[in-house]
Amino acid sequence: MLAVAQIDYIRHEVNQKGESYADVARRMEVDPRTVSKYANQEEFKRKKKQKRKAxxxxxxxxxxxxxxxxxxxxxxxxxxxxxxxxxxxxxxxxxxxxxxxxxxxxxxxxxxxxxxxxxxALPLESIPGTAQVDFGTGPFNYDSETIDLPYLVMSFPYSNSFYFQVFPSENTECLLEGLQRMFQHMGGVPKTIRFDNLSPAVNKIFSKGERELTDTFERFVLHFGFQYEFCNPGKGNEKGHVEAMVKYVRNNFLLPENRIINVDHFNETLWEMAEKDRDRLHYDKKILQSKLFEEDLNSFLMLPEKGFECARYEELKSDKYGIVNVDTKQYSTSPRFAQQKIRVRITYNEIAILNEDNEVIAKHTRLYGVRRKSMIWQPYLDLLSKRPRAIKYSSIYNQFPSIWTDYLKNCTEEEQKNALRLLGELLKNDDFSLLNEALTMASSHGHPSTDQIKHCFYTVINQSNTYKEISPAINLPTMPAATRGLSHYDSLLQSGGVS
CATH class of the missing domain: 1.10.10 (Arc Repressor Mutant, subunit A)
Structure with missing residues (x-):
């Protein structure tokens, strides 16, 4: 007798797809009469086994x-x-x-x-402990501008529940960071997770539906031990629950646009929002979703002892300025590493430049949006101020703000040393804005010295305190109009101005 899966295949191919007995028999390497028998069989009786209680x-x-x-x-x-x-x-x-x-x-x-x-795990639509994952996009008010940001949704079809987190991009690092946060918050890992064919997870889809996973995603799956499933290309309806939940989250939690200053702080508020939303009856089962979600939790896998490093490492060659390109963005290293191979650790929010001993040379906030370059100037300034003749100034100075490039080119060698020491002393968080303003002020009467620039720098810092409006500590009486004689003194005394 054939196995249940084989019989099911025969009935599907012949009765639903209209395949001939001979074609199905050839593919299965069985007799066509066997195919005909099971395709047309009306009743499948279950053999009863005699059971004795132990x-x-x-x-x-x-x-x-x-x-x-x-x-x-x-x-x-x-x-x-x-x-x-x-x-x-x-x-x-x-x-x-x-x-x-x-x-x-x-x-x-x-x-x-x-x-x-x-x-x-095959149906996935209503099995406790299974999940679906996808990204959506919503509007946010950031720095007085409205921008679109992705948000990652993990939905649980059995309980009709969800969690979501907002990220600056839909890259691999953001996907894995979001999944791990949700696992850690829940204290467990869904047994099976269905994804769309997200580029952060899938490198390539082959003709027979097989997939080549990205290296980091593959290691992530092995670390947490869950089973993954991917929708067939063009079949987004196969993850219909999370598709609906992406819209639900946008309409109920992200519109109108939220004002955010720090995305990570904003994300901390989203756990409670999602959990509070479960205090309602399931649309079909008429049971509180919070109760159903407990069944999801009870079916989860245990968390591994250690977390997963949601990072990828790349070997990159720096240019003549010691700058490397990561995903079309530029990050500084140090002039000592110009035109050398550099190891880079890339997470969702940080770019770390490492030496051959995996020690951090420089650490940058990862860039998203229109900004294309991140410079950490201290390594450059220290070397320039000590050995100005060892480096082609024009090459390094081309990376400075233009106002400083012009100023340094017009300095003597000694003035350059002093100016670079001043920059090393005053530059904070690699932000030139105050120093640019100070140099503009100091240059109003010609080529300034470093002492003049320094004086103007502290003037700029203290400028907001120089012209403070002083509010009176007492209520002054209204003074009467000036008249000849002594009558105005009587008016002043009557108004209570003198005690």
Whole structure:
């Protein structure tokens, strides 16, 4: 007799797709009469097996089942052995059967439970402990401008619940950072997660539906141990629940646009929003979604002991200024590393430049949007001020703001040293704005010295305190109009101006 899956395949190919018996038989390497038999069979009777109750095992089967289900959420090295289960039953549950009986039952039940978990993962629409993931886009008010930012949604079809987090991009690092945050917040990992064919996860889709995963995503899956599924190309409806939840999140939580100053701080407020939303009845099951989500949680896999480093590493060659390009953005290293291979650690919010010993040379906030270059000037300024003749000034100065480029080119060698020392002393967070203003002020009467620039710099800093409006500490009386004689003194005394 053929297996159930084979019979199901025959009936689908012949009855639903209209394939001939001969074609299906050829593909399956069976007789066409066999194909005809199962394609047209009306009734499939289940063979009844005679079961005898094991009187010793019956009371402890629910206990063993509970242990096995708990252990299947853990790595194999943390799972109980059948021998350990027998010892616990004997010592704490007054079990009088043999260890062989326990071993046989454990082996059988593990196989049955694993098979049921595998089959249950296929539909995915309403199985506890499964999830779907996708990105959406919403408007945000940032720095007085309205910009669109992606947000990552993980939805749970069984409980109709969700979590979401906002990110500056839909790249691999943002995807994995968002997934790990959700795992850690929930304290567990969904057994199966369905994705669209997101470029952060999938490098290439082959003709037969096989996929080449990105290296970082593949390691992420192995670390957390969940099963992944991808929609067929052009079949976004296969993750219909998360598609609907992306719209629900946008309409109920992101419109009108939220004002954000720090995205990470904003994300901290989103956990409670999602959890509060579960205090309503499921649209179909008429049970509180919060109760159904508890069933999701109970079906999750356990978190690994260690977190995953949501970063990728690249070997890049710097240009003649010691600058490397990461995803079309430029980041400085140090003039000592000009035109050398540099190791770069890339996370969703940081670019770290490493030396051959993996020590950090420079650390940048990762750039998104229109800004294209991040410079950390201290390594350049220190070297320039100590050895100005060792570097072609024009090459390095081309990276400075133009006002400083022009000024330094008109300096003597000694003036250049002093100016670079001044920049090294006053430059904070690699922000030239105050220094630019100071140099403009100092240059109003010709080529300034570094002392004049420094004086103007502190003048600019203190300028807001120089012209403070002084509010009176007392209420002054209204003075009467001036007249000849002494009558105005009487008016002043009557108004209470003198005590």
């Amino acid at each position: 009187r010793v095992m019956e009371p402890v089967k629910p206990i063993i089942d509970k242990w096995i289900k708990e252990d299947l959420k853990k790595k194999k090295k943390y799972q109980r052995t059948a021998k350990k289960m027998y010892e616990q039953l004997r010592d704490f549950h007054s079990f009088t059967g043999s260890d062989r009986t326990v071993r046989d039952y454990v082996s059988k039940r593990k196989k049955e439970l694993k098979e049921s978990m595998t089959e249950a």
